Amino acid sequence: MIVLSDPSAFRNECEQARRSQKRVGLVPTMGALHEGHATLIRRAREAADFVAVTIFVNPTQFGPNEDFSRYPRTLDADVEKCTQAGASLVFAPETSAMYPPGDETRVVPGATAGPFCGEFRPGHFQGVATVVSKLFALTGACTAAFGKKDYQQLRVIQRLVTDLFFPVVVLPVPTVRESDGLAMSSRNRYLSETDRRNALAIPRGLSAAHRAFAAGERRASVLTSLVRNPISAVANSIDYVDIADADTLAIARDDAPVSDRSVIAVAARFSGARLIDNVVLGEDPAPIG
Numbered sequence: 001m002i003v004l005s006d007p008s009a010f011r012n013e014c015e016q017a018r019r020s021q022k023r024v025g026l027v028p029t030m031g032a033l034h035e036g037h038a039t040l041i042r043r044a045r046e047a048a049d050f051v052a053v054t055i056f057v058n059p060t061q062f063g064p065n066e067d068f069s070r071y072p073r074t075l076d077a078d079v080e081k082c083t084q085a086g087a088s089l090v091f092a093p094e095t096s097a098m099y100p101p102g103d104e105t106r107v108v109p110g111a112t113a114g115p116f117c118g119e120f121r122p123g124h125f126q127g128v129a130t131v132v133s134k135l136f137a138l139t140g141a142c143t144a145a146f147g148k149k150d151y152q153q154l155r156v157i158q159r160l161v162t163d164l165f166f167p168v169v170v171l172p173v174p175t176v177r178e179s180d181g182l183a184m185s186s187r188n189r190y191l192s193e194t195d196r197r198n199a200l201a202i203p204r205g206l207s208a209a210h211r212a213f214a215a216g217e218r219r220a221s222v223l224t225s226l227v228r229n230p231i232s233a234v235a236n237s238i239d240y241v242d243i244a245d246a247d248t249l250a251i252a253r254d255d256a257p258v259s260d261r262s263v264i265a266v267a268a269r270f271s272g273a274r275l276i277d278n279v280v281l282g283e284d285p286a287p288i289g
């Protein structure tokens, strides 16, 4: 396994792989890797011969009161997981390599970044779009895997690739869940035992909405209530439960009928952790079957 921290060396490896007729795959992550990330790597490996995993806790996507400094950093274990999942290279740069002195350019996403997490994490998607643009620029032509767990991020990046003509094919990967339905997340390790149990309200609520949608329910407020009610009973707070068109992310409110492909998404806080999850109704399976 090649582990690099220098951006130019990373760019050279990707160029070298392409010169050797290898298809390049990219899996951007913040590390603390779990089975969800491993699935992204395996899926990328199906589409590419040479898969690079990037591990970088990107400061520009964290707000001042968020968990940047305590975000788990587990590089050795991460490299091992990357090897097992079939990656060829790990790129783990220092912050000063990605944002050297004088760095000032930022990539500003549009309306897709507005609702959901955009309202609660100002600047978050600008930070994501900026770092992903830097990674795309270093990697060059590639297939890049992104999880549907972060559905809004996936949509922002699909727009980024289209709007800025990056030579990148975006590969969306379905959300990987624990056996009880909780979406895997590096932040799950912040949860106490009680929080971990309570957090199951998220996949339960999403599954209730999934059932109602499959039975023909299309009123936005009815579907969001099915998600909100079980979560509000156990969470410390809810940032949002909203439903939107799965492509445009235009939010449907009150009794407005939702599209046949709608994403219902939630962000809720359980003492130590802010968890997000979603289901694309009309596309994804229910989190709990």
Ligand code: AMP
Binding pocket: 028, 029, 030, 031, 036, 037, 040, 145, 146, 147, 148, 149, 150, 173, 174, 175, 176, 177, 183, 184, 185, 186
């Ligand atoms: P992160 O390291 O959490 O920023 O995530 C890196 C990539 O892994 C993103 O594309 C995420 O959407 C994806 N990812 C994280 N958790 C999961 C999961 N449970 N299932 C599928 N993809 C995931």
